[in-house]
Amino acid sequence: MKNIFSLFIILFFSWGHAQKLDNIQSGEVLNYRIHYGFLNAGTATLTTLKTTYQGKPHFYVKGYGRTSGAVRAFFKVEDNYESFINYNTGLPSFYVRNVQEGSYTQHLETAFNHDNNTLILSDKEKNTSKVVKSVKDVQDMLSAFYYLRSLDSTDLKVGNVKKLKVWIDDELFPFQLKVVGTENVNTKFGTINCLKIVPQVISGRVFKDKEGVTLWVSNDKNLIPIAVKAELAVGSLKASLESYKNVKYPLRF
Template sequence: MQMALSQNDASFGDGEWFKFRMSYSGFLKAGNATLSVKETKLNNKDVFHVVGKGWTTGMIKWFFKVKDRYESYFDIETLLPYKFIRNIDEGGYTKDIEIDFDHNENKAYVNDKKNNVKTVYATTPNIQDMVSTYYYLRNSINPSDLKKGDEIRTDMFFDKENYGFKLKYLGEETISTDFGNIECLKFRPYVMAGRVFKEEESLTLWVSKDKNKLPLRIRADLAVGSLRADLEAFKGLKHSFKILVDN
């Protein structure tokens, strides 16, 4: 059953903004990424509009240019997505896709704008998109209920197929960040192996062990090398942010 979101207990809200520093194989500056949240309306419905952008910088840009944009419009209370946009250019590999979700009929209307093809797919109830999944899980995961090895599952529609998304809890870990030492929850999102990722268990995620569940670090083992994203700036947090102070 899809949960209704209490705005007081929500881990995020209008005006939240993150900026990430991307590095390749641990040392080479690779790019930046941002995530922003705004309240707006879509077809007279109150929604959160999340925009995620990623782009390469420095030397990496010379031989592998990336410019990605992801957008999701999802319901403020249920967090169910209504529209998802994926517009990417990764070294010449491009996609320009818009997806509209009909949760009453359990259908996804996919508009492949690059190839001028429109298709309709059946979806499972309470389907999430690639972006809304993260915000849905931020609100639904209760750290006090987690045990090491637990797996959290949800259904996600990605591009043109239903995908059973799985997140494994790896335990707690304190990591050093730009802001100081932070107590974190460590997860293993299972991803699709293939063109980008080396294998299903290629991704590791660290989020702050507080009400915000800030995404502080993401590490990905790629087909060639590894990519790491570290949170370097933020604003608009809904709750206080706890930093450990050395005595």
């Protein structure tokens, strides 16, 4: 169960070149229900607000995940993520990961400099800071989620494989995703047509195998993750859209 909500966010990465986030609406809220095997494991929420950061238009995004029910009784998780994402480029400017997972805690802040491909990583618990070499168009875990949703139909053709590097905790991870087809997915709101995406992830550390994750994204301009399934090294993780509001385009169930 460790890092289960971190994994939930990681599953929603993206690809392509930097681009404007003009299909995301300020005030959007997405709520997800997470299951671990047969257990109701917890919830995750993503909220978006248009703001300014360092004098430039940004989205301020908050991600919050927590365990619930029987799972919380033996493993308490309170995961908080924040990201300031440049509205015109889709790239993160500032990222916060502040989590408590059982006895494990971590509070990191990352300031990105995309002009010289570096970042400043600050550990708030240890009161340390260092400059780290980065790569072009690096994403954090939250910005990647919204970056995916800024793509158009030409980027999302069946068979397309794209690569991305995501800053997770305190290091870079390479990912690639493949659009394998379309599929109708049953939800509490009705049936919705989705793009079926298979991210290729690092096996052995957390996931059961290299392609143990499947993501279903609404096949419309919103590109909202509707459901996700991950076969973990121990058990399986499932998540589904529980509620939503203030999405820019109507979801067609």
